[in-house]
Amino acid sequence: MLERVICLVTGYLLGSIIQAGYWYGRFKHIDIRKYGSGNAGTTNVMRTLGKKAGMTTYLFDALKPIMCMAIIHFVFGNKNGNELLLMMYGGLGVVLGHNFPFYLNFKGGKGIAATSGIVLGLLFYPTHCWAFAVLGALTFGLVTYFSKYVSLGSLMGIGMWFVEFVIWGCVGWLPLSGSVLYECYGVVFIITLLGFIQHRGNIKRLINGTERKVGQKRTEEVK
Template identity: 40%
Template structure:
């Protein structure tokens, strides 16, 4: 059902347009786009404004994906289509809305907290491994970017393994839709790498900044 897929992406995209970092910055009188790394996400919020800001920004960016996915579930749960697949489409839309908000000239965040929301809402069984991937990368290196990418890879690998090795109930959709589900998960992961391309370049050249939280 192509229409359901399009509706799901659009619901996600418009939910993703809620830029928590931009809104919080306006409230506090700090434009995160012009401070620190220039990113409006969790890491830069913590660096510039402290842990309280980071928690608020992270929660807002995470829950907007959850809300979009719940809305799609409510819309299509009684239909004949694969509602779990539509939920992932909504998650993709939320990440796209966060990364490329039209009203900010398509310059948004990196979508990591939003991706966490997608994982939590679409398949919470994946959360422990994704969290382990994140901390296993961040704790020894201090690089939040590396942890974020490791988490996204953990999501993609688990998605494929759940579909290939696990029972149908793990992904919650018929096997006929597994390949499409894998592709959407790969796109979400790919977006994280695209948005972190400068970080990846700095990591390669040993110039990436380690995480240092602000004192506020």
């Protein structure tokens, strides 16, 4: 249990401190959370400050869970056969820190870039975990391309990741078994659920047909 707590806290600190969108905005003398959708995530930074700012934000936000997973690998290894579970706890911590940074009144991003970083981190994991990143990129790319909604592509991407993770576990493609496997399902589900919760406003606008499409830009300050 202590190992799980350590991984969760380590992830939270990394996710909080490396708040790329917020610090990029400060470099440009603005609080990015007062513009556009009001969060410090990649999409809002890109719409407000441009593609270079958005890509820089995504790069750093996606690197956070990869860094956390690397730390967990070198500190704990797989001596108890639960390395993947500990990595998911670390990833959950990063998403929580990214979404709710302690020094910014718990107002950060929506966690999609950080979640994608978890999936990318699994590229370096043995067995069939590399497929998560490939399928995730395809899902996000195709849904976003045809719907023109980044939010829909993001939600479909993380939703399918959870489904794929469960399928991989059921067919024996994950290096976990028994109660540890089900615990890992639960952690991945929480990560996915956080993404949907943080996008509840987007989901409402998608249903109402008022969600902004790719190419639309809004930079007015949030009151």
